[in-house]
Amino acid sequence: MIPKAELHCHLEGSIPPVLARELATRNGLELPAGLFGADGFYAWTDFWSFLKAYDRVCTTLRQPRDFGAVLYSYLAGAAAEGAVYVEMFCSPERPAALGIPYSAWLDALEQAIDRARRDFGIEGRIIVICIRHLGPDKALSMVQQMVAEPHHYVVGFGMGGDEAQFTPADFAPAYRLAHDKGYGCTVHAGEVLGPESVWAAIRDLPVTRIGHGVRSADDPRLMEELARRGIVLEVCPGSNIALGLYPDRAAHPLHRLIAAGVRVTLNSDDPPFFHTTLGNEYDQAGLGERELRGIARTAIEASFADAAVKERLLREIGP
Ligand code: ADE
Numbered sequence: 001m002i003p004k005a006e007l008h009c010h011l012e013g014s015i016p017p018v019l020a021r022e023l024a025t026r027n028g029l030e031l032p033a034g035l036f037g038a039d040g041f042y043a044w045t046d047f048w049s050f051l052k053a054y055d056r057v058c059t060t061l062r063q064p065r066d067f068g069a070v071l072y073s074y075l076a077g078a079a080a081e082g083a084v085y086v087e088m089f090c091s092p093e094r095p096a097a098l099g100i101p102y103s104a105w106l107d108a109l110e111q112a113i114d115r116a117r118r119d120f121g122i123e124g125r126i127i128v129i130c131i132r133h134l135g136p137d138k139a140l141s142m143v144q145q146m147v148a149e150p151h152h153y154v155v156g157f158g159m160g161g162d163e164a165q166f167t168p169a170d171f172a173p174a175y176r177l178a179h180d181k182g183y184g185c186t187v188h189a190g191e192v193l194g195p196e197s198v199w200a201a202i203r204d205l206p207v208t209r210i211g212h213g214v215r216s217a218d219d220p221r222l223m224e225e226l227a228r229r230g231i232v233l234e235v236c237p238g239s240n241i242a243l244g245l246y247p248d249r250a251a252h253p254l255h256r257l258i259a260a261g262v263r264v265t266l267n268s269d270d271p272p273f274f275h276t277t278l279g280n281e282y283d284q285a286g287l288g289e290r291e292l293r294g295i296a297r298t299a300i301e302a303s304f305a306d307a308a309v310k311e312r313l314l315r316e317i318g319p
């Protein structure tokens with residue numbers, strides 16, 4: 001099995017329907033109306049309804065151990081597909097709304113990572129992620145908390161949500177604080193919007209990675225700039241196709257980005273929503289074993305883990 005590593009997966013977006021049902025039962029909750037379609041999968045039709053469905057799934061999370069159960073379950077599945085490392089996007093938004101202290105939430109995530117390492121040999125780390133459409137003030141206070149209460153598994157800061165709202169510059173104070181305190185930074189851009197969104201992100205934010213960034217392929221100068229600066233794209237082809245950015249894998253720009261010298265990784269984003277997994281993304285990429293190992297190596301190199309962890313994982317992946 002080809003070793004794999006993942007940099008772009010959302011904790012709440014990784015909950016399979018069966019686990020959502022279990023969480024609801026465990027917490028004595030009715031499943032939110034409209035959560036599932038007739039096929040038993042999450043029901044959504046476009047980007048906004050996807051974000052709404054995502055929020056509905058989140059309502060099944062109530063206690064710290066629920067967040068831990070989701071992370072452990074994801075790491076177990078990823079390890080079974082050959083993953084040696086997963087950096088998970090975790091939003092403190094939901095635990096905060098539930099009145100769960102930040103430290104109790106992180107404790108649960110830490111236990112999940114430790115247990116998964118012990119049981120499956122997989123390494124995990126956490127990226128704290130803010131939600132763009134909730135605005136820059138929320139983002140800044142989130143980073144202030146992250147730096148005030150450091151945790152050895154929290155290695156980076158990122159932003160998802162509706163790319164069409166606010167500008168990267170609006171979030172520069174939050175990103176500057178995270179960067180100055182030594183956290184790696186990434187941002188969703190060039191997914192829903194075009195190349196100008198990626199240009200703004202790499203101009204105004206201290207990011208070494210871009211979440212998605214696939215629309216960069218519409219602009220040869222941008223691809224050149226990304227290649228020159230070694231900025232790594234967290235590419236999620238299955239997600240892009242499910243959300244209708246591209247009709248199919250043949251039309252997806254993954255190969256064009258690689259040909260232009262842009263450093264890319266393969267990721268699942270919100271796997272059960274998009275009927276994919278990390279293993280499926282590697283299988284469906286249309287690349288050979290050498291290239292896929294190279295992609296796993298790029299993911300480790302671009303990860304925000306410390307140097308010793310990276311060195312160990314690069315050895316595990318091999319040449
Ligand atoms: N949050 C979860 N998945 C996302 C995506 N694909 N784009 C933006 N925000 C997200």
Ligand code: ZN
Binds near residue numbers: 008010160188269
């Ligand atoms: Zn994402």
